[in-house]
Amino acid sequence: MRAGYYVGNFEYEVKQIPERNPVDDEVKIKVAWCGLCGTDIHKFQGKNGASKVIPPIILGHECSGIVEAVGPDCKYFKVGDRVACDPSWGCGKCIWCQQGLPNFCLERHGVAKGFSEYVYPPEKNVYHISKSLDLETAAFTEPLSCAIHGMDIINIQSGSTVCIYGIGAIGSLMIQLVKLAGASKIIVVEKESEKRKLALDLGASLAIDDQQVLDICKKENIDYVIECIGLNVTMEQAIHIAGKRAKVLLFGLGDPDSTIRFNQFEAYTKELSIYTSYLNPLTSQRAINLLESGLINTKKIISARLSLEEMGNELKTLKYSKKGKVMVCLSGDH
Ligand SMILES: [Zn+2]
């Protein structure tokens, strides 16, 4: 089978690796689609993603597909089932797993490297999806489950004003979740005019640049700020524009070697709360429920559908990634 590797030194390669039968409770999935995540781009650039990166590694973790075979101990899946994966495995036994927080599992690792024709996750990382949900949309299960965890953390109250920084794939999902949570006003800060249009299309009340938001925050209280970029300048501004008693969620993945600055006195006089959100502990099923309901639009977010081979060029140029979500077409099944 073919698999797309980051081999180190800003190089990507599609390699032929042996296919195998599933063992224990593994589910062998013929991957249909896999989303390209910002963390894959981070890994390709030699930075860490959610965990440390030692190349060569197969990229991708946002995949969907059809069950091709099951291991002898697999109970809940059969050949032909339509599925999505949670790529983050927790042992179920450590002190963090026992508290329902497998994102902090002492042995956590990735189990569905989706830039690959087949993946073999254990069945606890596999989720059924209905016939009505197309497999390309189902590949949004992981990013949406991460966004849902962020939403759980800040727990938005209905009738609030929410500001979202950055309309990449995560920001585009966040707008929709924030709207569903009952925000009365959604302000999007985005420098690209094309993406500002998309933000309005997805339900934002206002889409502006990082200068205009400085005026707005003087006139009205921004109750929540969700930063989905991870650049120091936008994270610092997100903290600055937040209103009194605001909650700021720094969702975008920052550079592991850099530090942001903010004025403690200013934060103090606002009683600011600053949060982060790490992975997707037990939120995959809710992500699937939302995707199946049709309440989340994924098609508008997709900027390109590329083959495994085309990803080498994309990772170097980020041509389509700058515009939206890039989907890697494996089997391309729907
Ligand atoms: Zn991801």
Ligand SMILES: [Zn+2]
């Ligand atoms: Zn654990």
